[in-house]
Amino acid sequence: MKLRRTFGIFLLLMLFSCTDRRVEQEETNDSSLAKIIVNNELVVGIDPSVPPLSFYSSSGGIIGYEVDVAQAIADKLGVKLRLVPVTVETRINELENRAIDYIASGFINNARNAERFLLSTPYVRDALIVVVAQSFTGEMPYRTFADLRNKRIGLVADEEIGNIVINSPLYEHSSRQPYFYPRLENLLIALDYGQLEAVIINLLTYYSKITKEKKSYRPIGDPLVIATYSYALRKGDDELLKTINVLLNDMAQDGTLRAISTKWFGADVSIVGKY
Numbered sequence: 545m546k547l548r549r550t551f552g553i554f555l556l557l558m559l560f561s562c563t564d565r566r567v568e569q570e571e572t573n574d575s576s577l578a579k580i581i582v583n584n585e586l587v588v589g590i591d592p593s594v595p596p597l598s599f600y601s602s603s604g605g606i607i608g609y610e611v612d613v614a615q616a617i618a619d620k621l622g623v624k625l626r627l628v629p630v631t632v633e634t635r636i637n638e639l640e641n642r643a644i645d646y647i648a649s650g651f652i653n654n655a656r657n658a659e660r661f662l663l664s665t666p667y668v669r670d671a672l673i674v675v676v677a678q679s680f681t682g683e684m685p686y687r688t689f690a691d692l693r694n695k696r697i698g699l700v701a702d703e704e705i706g707n708i709v710i711n712s713p714l715y716e717h718s719s720r721q722p723y724f725y726p727r728l729e730n731l732l733i734a735l736d737y738g739q740l741e742a743v744i745i746n747l748l749t750y751y752s753k754i755t756k757e758k759k760s761y762r763p764i765g766d767p768l769v770i771a772t773y774s775y776a777l778r779k780g781d782d783e784l785l786k787t788i789n790v791l792l793n794d795m796a797q798d799g800t801l802r803a804i805s806t807k808w809f810g811a812d813v814s815i816v817g818k819y
Contacts, residue, residue: 576645576777577784586618589630589638591649593700593727596752596808598649609808610648613667616800620791632702639778646775646788650746653774662782664775665789667801667816671747671767672705674714677735678760686741689714689765695741698723698731709744712768735761744768748813755810772815792816 580586590598590606598608606627618625628644635651638644639661646664651657653666674697676686686692692714699709701724709715709722723740725731728749734740747767753759777785795801796816805812 575783576642576781577787580621580623580645580784584623585626586614586621586623587626587628587644588614589635589644589647589649590614590627591631591635592629593631594650594746595728595749596756597748599728609668609804612804612807613795613801614648616795616804617788617791620794621787632704635776639776642778645781645784646777648775650773651776652771654771657776660779662777662779662785664777664785665792665816666772666774667792668748668813669770669772669815671770672708672744673747673750673763673767674742674744674765675735675750675761675763676742678762682760684762684764687764689716692742692764693718694720696720696723696739697742697744698725698734698740699744700725700728700731705744708769714744714765714768748809751811751813752809756808 588610590610592598592600592606592608594608596608598606598610601607606629611627614627615625628638630638630644630647630649635647635649639647650670651663653663657663674689674692676684676692678684686695697714697720699705699722706722706724715722722744723734725734728745731740731743731745732753735743742764747763750761750763754761775788777788792801793816796814796818801814801816802812805814
């Protein structure tokens with residue numbers, strides 16, 4: 545703990561050992577990193593609806609891969625971690641209003657997002673896939689997208705994802721609209737009880753379900769979209785971005801990310817320093 549605290553103090557000294565001109569610039573462009581160290585608190589926006597990345601535990605707290613990585617970053621900075629629950633609809637406002645220091649939980653690293661935000665080193669790769677449940681005898685009732693034409697297919701309600709799905713090969717020549725569910729748990733219950741023939745979920749979620757919960761799910765067809773995730777920061781927070789990237793690479797080297805990944809996915813899914 546003393547070492548982590550020393551690291552935080554060192555960062556603070558670096559930030560404030562500057563010329564008068566630099567001080568004036570800091571006054572107009574507030575340094576989020578300096579604020580984190582001074583306030584002894586890292587505030588992270590977490591979407592608790594994407595297990596095992598981040599979700600509510602039975603006791604009501606937010607847990608998951610993202611939470612453990614954020615805690616490791618806070619520990620290395622020598623500060624406390626505070627989580628702010630966000631949704632796809634609220635997370636950008638929370639960031640721009642300075643209610644949080646960065647957005648975690650599946651923020652896609654793409655050109656459009658890079659124009660508006662600073663994006664960290666990508667830390668995991670994910671995909672949107674179509675999943676069906678095996679029968680009790682192990683049979684696969686559906687094997688191709690064509691087999692699912694006009695069948696009941698569900699996904700968690702998300703406008704961006706919904707548009708991707710409807711315009712994907714899965715819905716070519718299909719007149720039936722997908723079913724939208726408020727939470728992943730409701731979606732998978734519907735699949736388990738035969739209320740849906742297929743669901744559309746993240747590859748990381750699927751992998752966790754079959755390795756950790758031993759679910760009899762199987763993917764079919766090609767992924768609808770493949771994406772890498774980064775943390776999203778405000779434009780101008782370059783000091784914080786550099787620090788997060790350094791810490792992510794350090795945690796990739798010392799095995800921290802591998803250990804967290806194995807805990808939640810049963811394997812190392814981190815891509816930091818691998819590409």
